[in-house]
Each structure stands twice: as C-alpha cells, then as structure tokens.
Amino acid sequence: xxxxxxxxxxxxxxxxxxxxxxxxxxxxxxxxxxxxxxxxxxxxxxxxxxxxxxxxxxxxxxxxxxxxxxxxxxxxxxxxxxxxxxxxxxxxxxxxxxxxxxxxxxxxxxxxxxxxxxxxxxxxxxxxxxxxxxxxxxxxxxxxxxxxxxxxxxxxxxxxxxxxxxxxxxxxxxxxxxxxxxxxxxxxxxxxxxxxxxxxxxxxxxxxxxxxxxxxxxxxxxxxxxxxxxxxxxxxxxxxxxxxxxxxxxxxxxxxxxxxxxxxxxxxxxxxxxxxxxxxxxxxxxxxxxxxxxxxxxxxxxxxxxxxxxxxxxxxxxxxxxxxxxxxxxxxxxxxxxxxxxxxxxxxxxxxxxxxxxxxxxxxxxxxxxxxxxxxxxxxxxxxxxxxxxxxxxxxxxxx
DNA sequence: TCTGGGGTCCTAGGACCC
DNA sequence: TCTGGGGTCCTAGGACCC
Numbered sequence: 001x002x003x004x005x006x007x008x009x010x011x012x013x014x015x016x017x018x019x020x021x022x023x024x025x026x027x028x029x030x031x032x033x034x035x036x037x038x039x040x041x042x043x044x045x046x047x048x049x050x051x052x053x054x055x056x057x058x059x060x061x062x063x064x065x066x067x068x069x070x071x072x073x074x075x076x077x078x079x080x081x082x083x084x085x086x087x088x089x090x091x092x093x094x095x096x097x098x099x100x101x102x103x104x105x106x107x108x109x110x111x112x113x114x115x116x117x118x119x120x121x122x123x124x125x126x127x128x129x130x131x132x133x134x135x136x137x138x139x140x141x142x143x144x145x146x147x148x149x150x151x152x153x154x155x156x157x158x159x160x161x162x163x164x165x166x167x168x169x170x171x172x173x174x175x176x177x178x179x180x181x182x183x184x185x186x187x188x189x190x191x192x193x194x195x196x197x198x199x200x201x202x203x204x205x206x207x208x209x210x211x212x213x214x215x216x217x218x219x220x221x222x223x224x225x226x227x228x229x230x231x232x233x234x235x236x237x238x239x240x241x242x243x244x245x246x247x248x249x250x251x252x253x254x255x256x257x258x259x260x261x262x263x264x265x266x267x268x269x270x271x272x273x274x275x276x277x278x279x280x281x282x283x284x285x286x287x288x289x290x291x292x293x294x295x296x297x298x299x300x301x302x303x304x305x306x307x308x309x310x311x312x313x314x315x316x317x318x319x320x321x322x323x324x325x326x327x328x329x330x331x332x333x334x335x336x337x338x339x340x341x342x343x344x345x346x347x348x349x350x351x352x353x354x355x356x357x358x359x360x361x362x363x364x365x366x367x368x369x370x371x372x373x374x375x376x377x378x379x380x381x382x383x384x385x386x387x388x389x390x391x392x393x394x395x396x397x398x399x400x
Numbered sequence: 401t402c403t404g405g406g407g408t409c410c411t412a413g414g415a416c417c418c
Numbered sequence: 419t420c421t422g423g424g425g426t427c428c429t430a431g432g433a434c435c436c
Contacts, residue, residue, distance in 0.1 A: 019436095040404060047404050049436090062436085065402040081404090108436050109406095190409095192434050224410080256405060295430095303403070307430060344405085 007173055010116040010126055010149065011241070013156035014097065014133065017144040017165040019110035020050035023089050024079050026142040035060075035076045042070040042078045045258050045341070049081050053165060086110075089141065096140060098244065100133055105242045113153055115241045123172075130168045151176065152237035154189060161187070176235040181208040188232050195225075207233050249352055253289065255279045256344025262301050264339040273330060274323050274393035276345040281319035282385075284347060285377065290315035291347030294325035298333065299342035308332040315351050319390065320369045322347065 016022065020038040025031045035055035039062075040046020048069050051060040058073035069076065090109045097104045103115040116129060130147045137145045144166040148159025151173045158179070163169030171179050185204055186196040202221070204210050210218070210233035218226030231237060242248070255276045263269060273296070284291055292315040297307045310329040312321060326345050330336050379388050 043401060045401085045403075047402090049404080063403085066404095067401055068403090070401090083406095110436075190434065194433060250407080251409095252407070254406075258404060293428095305431080309429065311428090342404090346407095 007121040007151060009118075009151055010121060011151065011153050011156040012114040012116065012130065012133070013107075013148045013150075013153065013160040014112050014114065014137075015146050015148070015157075015160040015164070016093070016110035017146055018050050018052050018056075019089075019143075020081065020086055021052040021055070021079075022143050023086055024082075025052065027085070031077060035073050036079060037066070037069055037073065037076045038079050038081055039066050039069070040080070042066045042076075044260055051076075089143075093137060093141065093143075093145075094244065096136060097133065100129070102245065103241055103243050106244055113156065113241055123170075126170060127168075130170070134168060152235075153239055153241070154232060154237035155179075155235060157189060158183070158187065180233070180235055181206065181211075183207045185210065188229070190225075190228065249289070249350060250287070251350060252346050252348040253280055253283050253287075253291070253350070254295075254344060254346030256297060256342060256346075258299070258342045259340075262339040262341050264337060266337040268396060269330075269337055269340070269343065270327065271393055271396040272343050273326050273345065274319075274390050275396055276343065277323040277326050278319045278390060278393055280345050280347050281317055281322050281373075282377075282380075284317040284350075285373075287352075288317075289347075289350045289352060290317050291322070292349030292351065293347070294322055294329055295344075295346045295348060296326050296329040296333075297342070297344035297346065298330075298340045301339055301341055303341075306333060309348075315349070318369045318373050320373075323390070323392075 021036045024036055024038060033054060034052070035058060036052040037048055037055050037060060038050040039048040044066065046066045048060060048062050048064045048066055050062055051069070055069075055073055055076050058076070060069045060073050060076065066078065070078070086109055090106075094104065094106045094112055097112055097114060101114055101116065103117075105113040107113055114133075116126070120126065120129060126149055130149060134145055134147055137143055146160050146164045146167045147169075148156045148161070148163055149168075149170040150156040150159050151171075155171050155176055159169040159171045162179075184206055185191055185199045188207070191199070199205075199210075204213075210229060215227070215230045218230050220226070222229060257272060257276065259272075263272075280291075292312050293309055294312065295307055295309045297305065299305050308329040310325040310332075312325050316322065322345070376388050
C-alpha cells in the first residue's frame with residue numbers, strides 16, 4: 001500500500017500542562033490533587049491565569065473572572081501569579097530542550113517548537129525522542145508536558161492541543177487530512193471568537209467546509225487572512241523554526257495596571273503614569289533598548305479601550321523622557337482626567353544601537369538626567385528596586 | 401465583587417510629498 | 419473652468435495568543 005507521504009520535516013511542539021498551577025504544586029507538594037487557581041485575587045477585578053486540572057473539573061478556565069471562579073469553585077486555592085518563578089522554570093525547561101537538539105524555538109513562557117534532525121524520521125525514533133523529553137521534564141521538574149509531533153509547526157501545535165494533558169500525539173503526514181477534516185474551525189491558530197463567528201455566518205463549521213472554497217473566494221472574503229486560512233485548512237505550513245540562538249529584540253515593552261477602584265484624581269493618575277514609566281524605563285535599560293514612541297492606554301469604566309501616542313525627540317531609556325511623553329500623550333485624550341479603570345504605558349519603535357539614536361524631532365536633550373538615572377540604577381542594584389523612586393510616583397496610594 | 405497583563409500583527413483613514 | 423494619483427508614514431483601534 002502507498003503510505004508514502006513521507007516525513008520531510010519532523011516538528012515537535014512541547015506545551016506544559018496548566019503551567020503556572022503545576023509549578024505551584026511542584027514547589028508545594030501539599031497542593032497536589034487540590035483545585036489550585038493561579039490568578040488575581042478572587043475578590044478583585046481580575047481573571048484566572050492557570051487553573052489546575054482539578055479546578056477545571058468545576059468549570060474554571062483561564063481568562064475567566066476570578067469572582068466567577070470563586071463561585072464555581074469556592075474551596076479552590078487561589079494563588080497570585082508569581083511571574084519571576086514561572087520565568088525561571090521556563091528558562092530551565094528551554095535549556096533542557098536545547099540539550100536534546102539546538103533547533104529549539106522558545107515560543108511562549110510554557111511552549112517551544114523543536115525540529116528533529118532530518119535523519120530521525122523513523123516512527124520509533126520519533127516516539128523515543130518525545131517520550132524521552134517528556135520523561136526528563138517530569139524527572140527534573142516534576143512537571144507534566146504534552147508533546148505534539150507533525151510535519152510542520154501548525155500540525156505539531158494542533159497535535160499537542162489534542163494530546164493534552166500529559167500526552168504525546170504524533171500526526172504523521174499520511175494522517176494529517178484525517179485529523180484536519182472534522183476539526184472545528186475555531187481550533188485553528190488565529191481563529192478566535194470573532195473570526196469563528198464570521199466563518200459560522202458563512203456556513204463554515206469544520207475545516208472540511210473551508211476546503212470546499214477556492215483560494216480566491218477566501219482571499220476576497222478575508223483579505224490576506226484568507227491565504228492563511230486556505231493553507232491551514234489544507235495542512236500547508238512552510239514557516240521555518242526560529243531557533244533560540246538567533247535571538248530577536250522585542251518590538252515594544254509595556255506595563256499596565258487595572259485599579260481596584262476607578263480613579264479620576266489627576267495627581268493620582270499622574271502618579272501611576274510615573275510609576276509605569278519608571279518600570280518601562282528600567283526594563284528598557286536592562287536590555288539596553290532605546291524607545292522612540294510612547295503609547296498611553298486607558299480603559300474607561302465602560303471597558304472601552306483608548307490609546308494615544310507621542311513621538312520622542314530622540315530614542316530614550318530615561319524615565320523622565322518617558323513620563324513627559326506619556327503625559328503629553330495622556331493630554332491628547334478627550335477629558336484626560338476622567339475616571340479610568342486601567343492605565344498603561346508602552347514603549348515602541350525600539351532601537352538597540354547607540355548610533356541609531358538619530359534625532360526624531362527637534363528638541364533639546366535634557367542634561368543631568370543621564371547622571372541621575374545612572375545613580376538611581378546603582379542604588380537599586382545595591383539596595384533593591386524599591387530603594388528610590390521619583391517623588392511623583394509616590395502619590396499612587398494615599399497611604400504611601 | 402464579571403471581564404489581567406504581556407505581547408504581535410493587521411487595517412483603515414488621514415497627512416504629506418512629489 | 420469644481421476637487422489626480424501613487425507611495426509612504428503615522429495613528430488608533432481591534433483581533434488574537436498565552
């Protein structure tokens with residue numbers, strides 16, 4: 001029989017199972033078997049980041065408001081998000097994957113793609129490689145990972161989703177069609193709620209329905225997205241692996257904060273703006289990035305999101321410059337100091353080299369800020385991040 | 401006391417230039 | 419003597435992902 005659609009590439013997608021919750025269980029064994037819910041406070045304006053599988057049984061899922069999770073699972077163990085801890089685990093897990101093959105693309109805090117050497121194409125080699133990776137992750141970190149294997153990244157990612165939890169699913173080239181045809185369109189990469197709804201309106205519910213449409217029709221309906229839909233429906237994905245050693249720079253760096261209660265006092269809004277500017281600036285300096293554009297985001301009590309941007313005279317990594325630009329951007333909003341539930345500051349147009357810092361607008365560079373910032377950074381390195389702040393940022397909370 | 405925080409990419413409309 | 423056209427950049431908003 002002709003099963004000769006051969007493996008041309010072997011791609012793995014490794015995806016940690018309820019990563020944040022599992023890390024908490026791994027560091028606190030008494031939590032094992034309990035409904036752990038990592039996210040914001042259950043009494044605050046927040047959502048679930050990562051529920052353990054025990055919590056999922058109650059209907060809790062990520063992105064659900066924590067207040068709702070509390071109703072569904074009143075005895076759940078609610079833990080705050082410990083980003084640093086998960087980041088450390090993530091780095092060590094990515095390191096471990098690199099021990100298997102250098103062709104690793106860290107894709108998110110809890111996911112990575114791997115491309116196996118071309119010679120490893122036998123069914124048994126693929127199976128052993130996957131089980132070996134899963135076993136090592138379990139042994140070294142006491143964490144469960146699911147691996148999906150396929151002839152390209154898209155199929156590997158769909159396979160890991162289908163294999164969850166704690167599984168290993170291989171979709172060989174000759175099984176791709178069988179796997180894709182009855183897949184609901186909403187499972188495809190990049191098809192969220194809105195796109196799924198428009199696909200449904202067109203009578204397209206499963207991948208096989210998309211296949212019935214010619215590429216031109218999809219292009220007309222969805223623009224450049226149509227091409228991706230067409231390719232995904234037919235299992236086509238030529239996107240290469242972007243290995244870790246070709247590390248790429250971020251395009252933007254931002255922070256945002258949702259307040260426990262809406263705020264409208266101008267002094268407090270500016271204080272939060274300064275605090276967010278400080279945090280953005282510190283991260284820029286740690287990576288030695290310079291930003292040329294500052295964007296301020298706010299969310300009104302109605303949940304409406306708005307953004308305003310301000311170009312900088314020169315790319316900068318100084319909080320004074322970032323705050324000044326953020327304040328200018330803020331003042332572009334209608335009623336800049338009306339009540340808001342969220343405020344965010346983001347730095348974009350990032351450059352990395354000193355010699356890219358050509359003037360963007362005509363404006364004098366502030367003397368003294370460089371020296372002041374260096375001194376503040378030295379103090380923070382010696383005594384900790386909280387040792388010194390801009391006075392303005394201390395007014396965020398009347399208590400402070 | 402429903403609806404986070406960190407990102408990326410795409411698009412439509414307007415400004416601006418030649 | 420009604421109001422070109424093409425290209426590019428910027429802005430704001432929105433969809434999506436984990």
